Amino acid sequence: xxxxxxxxxxxxxxxxxxSAVILKVKAFFGGRKGSPLLINYYTLIKLFKKxxxxxxxxxxxxxxxxxxxxxxxxxxxxxxxxAGQNPVISFNGDIIFILYLLGLARFFTIAAxxxxxxxxxxxxAAREAYFPIxxxxxxxxxxxxxxxxxxxxxxxxxxxxxxxxxxWHGAGSPLLFVIFALFIVLLTENSRVPVDxxxxxxxxxxxxxxxxxxxxGPDLGLIELGSFCKLFxxxxxxxxxxxxxxxxxxxxxxxLFGAALFVIYIxxxxxxxxxxxxxxxxxPKFVLTSFALALFATIITLEFMK
Amino acid sequence: MNHFFLAILIxxxxxxxxxxxxxxxxxMKAVGxxxxxxxxxxxxxxxxxxxxxPVSHHLSFNYLNSLSLTFQIDGLSAFFLVAIFAVSLLASIxxxxxxxxxxxxxxTAVNYLFFSLLIASMALVVTASNILAFMLSWExxxxxxFFLVIYDYQSPENRRAxxxxxxxxxxxxxxxxxxxxxxxxxxxxxxxxxxxEIPETVKILxxxxxxxxxxxxxGVFPFHIWLPHAxxxxxxxxxxxMSGVMIKTGIYxxxxxxTLLDLSTPxxxxxxxxxxxxxxxxxxxxxxxxxxxxxxxxxxxxENIGIILIGLGIGMIGVSSGNPSMAVLGFTGGLLHVLNHSxxxxxxxxxxxxxxxxxxxxxxxxxxxLLKSMKITGTTFIIGSxxxxxxxPFNGFVSEFFIYLGGFQGVALDKASFVLSILAIVSxxxxxxxxxxxxxKVVGVAFQGEPRSxxxxxxxxxxxxxxxxxxxxxxxxxxxxxLPGVFINMAVNALSSVGLAFTPDTIExxxxxxxxxxxxxxxxFIFLLSVLALRTILYKGKTISRSGTWGxxxxxxxxxxxxxGTSYASFILxxxxxxxPNHEVLKSVQGRFPxxxxxxxxxxxxxxxxxxxxxxxxxxxxxxxxxxxxxGDIHLYIGYILLAIIxxxxxx
Numbered sequence: 001x002x003x004x005x006x007x008x009x010x011x012x013x014x015x016x017x018x019s020a021v022i023l024k025v026k027a028f029f030g031g032r033k034g035s036p037l038l039i040n041y042y043t044l045i046k047l048f049k050k051x052x053x054x055x056x057x058x059x060x061x062x063x064x065x066x067x068x069x070x071x072x073x074x075x076x077x078x079x080x081x082x083a084g085q086n087p088v089i090s091f092n093g094d095i096i097f098i099l100y101l102l103g104l105a106r107f108f109t110i111a112a113x114x115x116x117x118x119x120x121x122x123x124x125a126a127r128e129a130y131f132p133i134x135x136x137x138x139x140x141x142x143x144x145x146x147x148x149x150x151x152x153x154x155x156x157x158x159x160x161x162x163x164x165x166x167x168w169h170g171a172g173s174p175l176l177f178v179i180f181a182l183f184i185v186l187l188t189e190n191s192r193v194p195v196d197x198x199x200x201x202x203x204x205x206x207x208x209x210x211x212x213x214x215x216x217g218p219d220l221g222l223i224e225l226g227s228f229c230k231l232f233x234x235x236x237x238x239x240x241x242x243x244x245x246x247x248x249x250x251x252x253x254x255x256l257f258g259a260a261l262f263v264i265y266i267x268x269x270x271x272x273x274x275x276x277x278x279x280x281x282x283x284p285k286f287v288l289t290s291f292a293l294a295l296f297a298t299i300i301t302l303e304f305m306k
Numbered sequence: 307m308n309h310f311f312l313a314i315l316i317x318x319x320x321x322x323x324x325x326x327x328x329x330x331x332x333x334m335k336a337v338g339x340x341x342x343x344x345x346x347x348x349x350x351x352x353x354x355x356x357x358x359x360p361v362s363h364h365l366s367f368n369y370l371n372s373l374s375l376t377f378q379i380d381g382l383s384a385f386f387l388v389a390i391f392a393v394s395l396l397a398s399i400x401x402x403x404x405x406x407x408x409x410x411x412x413x414t415a416v417n418y419l420f421f422s423l424l425i426a427s428m429a430l431v432v433t434a435s436n437i438l439a440f441m442l443s444w445e446x447x448x449x450x451x452f453f454l455v456i457y458d459y460q461s462p463e464n465r466r467a468x469x470x471x472x473x474x475x476x477x478x479x480x481x482x483x484x485x486x487x488x489x490x491x492x493x494x495x496x497x498x499x500x501x502x503e504i505p506e507t508v509k510i511l512x513x514x515x516x517x518x519x520x521x522x523x524x525g526v527f528p529f530h531i532w533l534p535h536a537x538x539x540x541x542x543x544x545x546x547x548m549s550g551v552m553i554k555t556g557i558y559x560x561x562x563x564x565t566l567l568d569l570s571t572p573x574x575x576x577x578x579x580x581x582x583x584x585x586x587x588x589x590x591x592x593x594x595x596x597x598x599x600x601x602x603x604x605x606x607x608x609e610n611i612g613i614i615l616i617g618l619g620i621g622m623i624g625v626s627s628g629n630p631s632m633a634v635l636g637f638t639g640g641l642l643h644v645l646n647h648s649x650x651x652x653x654x655x656x657x658x659x660x661x662x663x664x665x666x667x668x669x670x671x672x673x674x675x676l677l678k679s680m681k682i683t684g685t686t687f688i689i690g691s692x693x694x695x696x697x698x699p700f701n702g703f704v705s706e707f708f709i710y711l712g713g714f715q716g717v718a719l720d721k722a723s724f725v726l727s728i729l730a731i732v733s734x735x736x737x738x739x740x741x742x743x744x745x746x747k748v749v750g751v752a753f754q755g756e757p758r759s760x761x762x763x764x765x766x767x768x769x770x771x772x773x774x775x776x777x778x779x780x781x782x783x784x785x786x787x788x789l790p791g792v793f794i795n796m797a798v799n800a801l802s803s804v805g806l807a808f809t810p811d812t813i814e815x816x817x818x819x820x821x822x823x824x825x826x827x828x829x830x831f832i833f834l835l836s837v838l839a840l841r842t843i844l845y846k847g848k849t850i851s852r853s854g855t856w857g858x859x860x861x862x863x864x865x866x867x868x869x870x871g872t873s874y875a876s877f878i879l880x881x882x883x884x885x886x887p888n889h890e891v892l893k894s895v896q897g898r899f900p901x902x903x904x905x906x907x908x909x910x911x912x913x914x915x916x917x918x919x920x921x922x923x924x925x926x927x928x929x930x931x932x933x934x935x936x937x938g939d940i941h942l943y944i945g946y947i948l949l950a951i952i953x954x955x956x957x958x
């Protein structure tokens with residue numbers, strides 16, 4: 001329990017660092033030196049030191065957006081096994097609660113964006129409301145497969161100890177499809193290229209960045225920290241699946257897990273460097289691919305099991 | 307049982323008194339509200355008492371000395387009675403300040419009369435225990451709600467809505483009559499208890515007939531067409547009662563017939579799950595396409611009926627495949643969603659009622675910024691929206707969570723049940739996402755941003771009797787979401803009274819599930835408060851200023867530039883084009899001196915679109931051919947009657 005809580009705190013503390021890895025990879029591909037790996041901490045400290053300017057159009061709902069999204073991101077990390085350790089909390093159906101909690105965070109992010117009366121933010125909000133619907137369908141499809149394999153509906157039953165290995169035994173190579181589908185969901189939910197471009201400065205093309213245009217100071221800091229944590233959550237999910245081996249010693253496991261995390265963050269960086277953002281109306285098709293993959297994996301696996 | 311009829315009597319007399327007192331407008335309203343709400347309160351307490359002390363109560367009357375009307379309150383009836391009386395109680399309180407036109411005094415009095423009749427007949431429907439009593443109450447319910455729908459009869463649109471509703475409720479009643487006729491034909495009894503003698507194929511037919519009949523009242527796709535017309539036409543507190551509880555009598559009917567027939571073929575569950583998925587997804591897609599606040603909410607009822615049916619269907623599949631925990635999870639989730647939906651839907655309809663009364667507009671595209679001027683209405687509306695999107699820590703999440711768990715039980719089954727469970731889970735996920743999009747649209751466009759018209763700019767929310775129900779209902783959303791234990795017990799009690807909750811040890815894990823939900827809600831609040839505290843510390847001693855919204859360098863923004871409901875939804879609706887065709891009218895700009903141009907768009911409901919070709923035209927053609935029968939000659943009419951009686955004598 002204590003170990004799990006320490007890991008949880010470490011996860012929140014290290015999430016900004018890992019996100020900086022993506023920036024470093026992008027800089028490498030661009031032939032630049034890039035910003036230091038601690039850049040996100042500097043940004044957060046800078047934001048937390050500032051005051052805020054609020055739009056005259058806004059209501060208290062605007063201030064709820066950052067609070068709810070930060071709280072939700074911190075809570076979901078409580079439920080996910082990190083480095084094969086048991087999570088802090090776990091109960092039957094916790095993964096459904098997590099997905100719906102992320103929905104609540106989305107509700108408030110959208111509401112905060114609509115609160116500003118800005119057409120740009122409305123545009124971003126409409127997109128934010130759309131793509132995650134498909135992601136949720138994918139996630140539930142993956143859950144169905146995992147439930148069928150393990151008979152459980154908790155994250156700890158999929159990712160803690162040697163559970164990932166038994167998933168590999170049960171599903172075999174179709175689990176690669178699942179990992180790929182999860183990677184697409186990661187890119188979509190965390191507004192990365194090719195769905196969204198976190199680095200762009202043209203408001204018309206953005207989703208998440210445009211929704212937080214009006215936030216400033218500590219509010220913006222909370223949003224940033226929340227999105228680092230959310231990215232860390234999805235990365236942990238995939239990292240647990242691609243490093244299923246139990247090396248016997250917690251430190252060795254942690255090292256292996258850390259390496260897996262690096263692989264994922266670097267993959268995100270490479271994806272961002274070699275791909276352009278899709279045209280908006282192409283994005284749903286890209287996200288739907290993840291659903292198709294998950295469905296495919298389920299069908300193949302069930303055929304094997306018979 | 308006596309308390310129950312006392313409640314009915316008080317409600318009905320409260321409604322009837324208004325007719326006598328219609329000269330003094332305020333006094334008349336006070337008497338009506340007082341009578342109806344006292345009756346509802348007595349009924350509510352009585353129903354709660356009966357739900358937790360599960361004993362069946364019988365009562366029978368003799369009608370015309372030969373036909374008996376019998377009533378019975380068991381757990382299932384009591385559960386629905388709780389929803390009916392609770393929502394009606396708050397709706398009647400709401401109506402005191404809502405019915406605010408002294409010049410329409412007589413009409414208001416008539417409205418109260420039919421309102422009281424509607425409540426009384428709904429209560430009788432769910433307690434009736436023979437065919438006669440049931441159909442009698444059912445017809446009173448349909449007719450009284452018809453008169454409530456045409457309250458504003460001067461508008462042709464409302465008359466059309468009333469007519470549509472009239473036809474649908476009577477065609478539906480015809481199907482129910484057919485189902486009951488089949489039962490009577492085999493059992494020879496008017497009672498609701500002996501069905502063992504009916505052959506299996508007939509049972510299936512009875513179920514399909516009654517599913518169509520009750521489904522048309524509940525608003526199951528494609529029998530929902532009347533719903534988005536009738537609900538907006540009625541005054542808002544009536545819409546709240548109709549959408550919150552009246553359509554649930556259809557669900558009650560389906561559940562009652564299912565338990566009566568006592569046949570464990572998987573077909574029932576499959577029909578119900580498929581109907582649920584179709585209603586759920588199409589309902590919410592059409593809701594997303596609406597910009598009329600009340601129409602949107604009406605379509606959203608179709609969606610929620612879909613969720614309820616998915617839950618009940620999963621329960622039925624659980625019964626037929628011998629999986630008791632799946633059955634209990636599905637039924638409990640579905641039944642709890644009945645209660646939940648009646649709470650947040652009436653909350654939303656009443657909130658919409660205040661908005662419409664104060665701004666005079668039903669279109670969200672001319673509203674905006676209402677949260678600033680209507681703080682209580684806005685806040686409770688947001689709570690209702692979160693709850694109806696099924697998000698924690700509110701009540702919608704609890705029932706959907708149970709249905710999900712039931713669905714996942716089905717994933718372990720084989721073949722058809724497996725496929726249906728997968729479909730049910732994925733469609734629940736999609737419905738959840740679309741509901742979020744739909745309600746962020748309503749909240750974002752109507753309540754947030756800047757007012758898009760003068761009507762929305764200058765409003766208040768005076769009328770304490772309208773605000774009180776909103777506060778109570780939104781409190782109920784939170785209480786059920788955080789402490790679901792008691793309410794799950796209510797649903798389980800209701801189910802065990804009709805033999806659906808199996809043995810106590812299948813129910814045992816439920817305390818664990820509700821405990822987990824409470825714990826998760828507690829964690830959420832702890833984190834919310836901690837982040838709030840962190841934020842307060844971070845802002846300590848900082849300069850906080852106010853300025854205009856960042857317009858990305860553009861300095862002259864107008865309120866018309868804001869995203870509207872249409873633009874917000876268009877991206878998602880593009881994806882659903884095949885099932886929700888967008889009908890656009892655009893006069894394009896032509897020539898050197900172009901004329902004034904205009905644009906309009908409407909999301910079409912495919913059921914409504916095709917109803918005309920598939921049903922209305924053939925029926926009209928047939929009746930046109932039979933027109934010679936109706937010639938106006940009274941002698942021949944009497945001849946028809948004689949002939950009909952003689953022919954019948956041969957068969958009986």
